[in-house]
Amino acid sequence: PLPNNIVMPGAPIVDLAFSPDATLLGLLNADRVQLVDVVDGDVVAAFELTEPHASIAFAKGFGVFLGAESGVLRQLEKQQDGAWKMRQLWQGNAAIRRLEASTTGRYLVVVDARNLASQFILDEGRMSEATLQLPGHVVESSFASSGGRILFRTPRWVHRATASPTGLVWVDSALVPKALPGAQLVLGRTADGKALAGRILLPTMRSGYFELTDVGLGSTSGPRLFGNRDELLQDWQVRLLGSAATQEP
Numbered sequence: 448p449l450p451n452n453i454v455m456p457g458a459p460i461v462d463l464a465f466s467p468d469a470t471l472l473g474l475l476n477a478d479r480v481q482l483v484d485v486v487d488g489d490v491v492a493a494f495e496l497t498e499p500h501a502s503i504a505f506a507k508g509f510g511v512f513l514g515a516e517s518g519v520l521r522q523l524e525k526q527q528d529g530a531w532k533m534r535q536l537w538q539g540n541a542a543i544r545r546l547e548a549s550t551t552g553r554y555l556v557v558v559d560a561r562n563l564a565s566q567f568i569l570d571e572g573r574m575s576e577a578t579l580q581l582p583g584h585v586v587e588s589s590f591a592s593s594g595g596r597i598l599f600r601t602p603r604w605v606h607r608a609t610a611s612p613t614g615l616v617w618v619d620s621a622l623v624p625k626a627l628p629g630a631q632l633v634l635g636r637t638a639d640g641k642a643l644a645g646r647i648l649l650p651t652m653r654s655g656y657f658e659l660t661d662v663g664l665g666s667t668s669g670p671r672l673f674g675n676r677d678e679l680l681q682d683w684q685v686r687l688l689g690s691a692a693t694q695e696p
Contacts, residue, residue: 456478475503480496499516500543510524521533554567554594561580566614568612577614582601583603600626624652
């Protein structure tokens with residue numbers, strides 16, 4: 448533990464995030480946002496908010512982003528004189544619930560109250576055309592280390608999508624056990640820190656025992672609970688309706 452306590456006035460904190468270099472901690476509550484120096488606990492910047500915000504995220508080279516109840520995407524940007532300035536970037540049609548920046552710093556994924564995921568291209572200042580409608584409440588989103596794949600976790604599923612200039616494209620999904628409260632996805636890595644493609648773990652509880660469950664995205668063996676969407680529909684159509692079934696469900 449560091450020898451300082453960070454106290455934020457006002458309502459309870461609803462979200463927090465570290466900067467990519469881990470020198471700043473961003474804190475967000477219903478009344479304000481503040482950036483804190485991790486080493487000494489000093490407040491580097493603070494802004495009063497005129498409406499509730501639910502999510503905060505840092506993007507490498509682009510500062511801090513905030514998602515508002517009105518659907519507004521806001522940015523906190525450090526000026527040449529060292530001061531921080533807030534500005535509005537984009538107006539959506541529903542409340543913003545989650546923000547996730549890619550590891551490369553190019554993309555910012557926005558998930559709204561309708562569980563619709565959109566992708567903002569930071570260096571171009573625009574939204575991509577292709578959006579992704581998730582089937583349930585998104586409790587977590589996480590980019591892979593390459594920045595080209597993003598994971599969305601709903602209560603019982605993990606969905607994988609690609610991120611590109613054209614937008615978000617669904618790749619596959621996997622059914623997962625119920626996660627531990629507060630658990631987050633863990634991306635598998637080798638001993639030297641390199642990411643393992645397709646190795647995704649989730650802390651779960653089964654029969655009173657803690658487990659790190661392998662989500663299994665990218666695997667080709669075992670039950671067909673993941674894979675290409677068209678193949679998956681065809682597979683389960685045969686399972687549920689019989690091999691003679693020819694019509695789509």
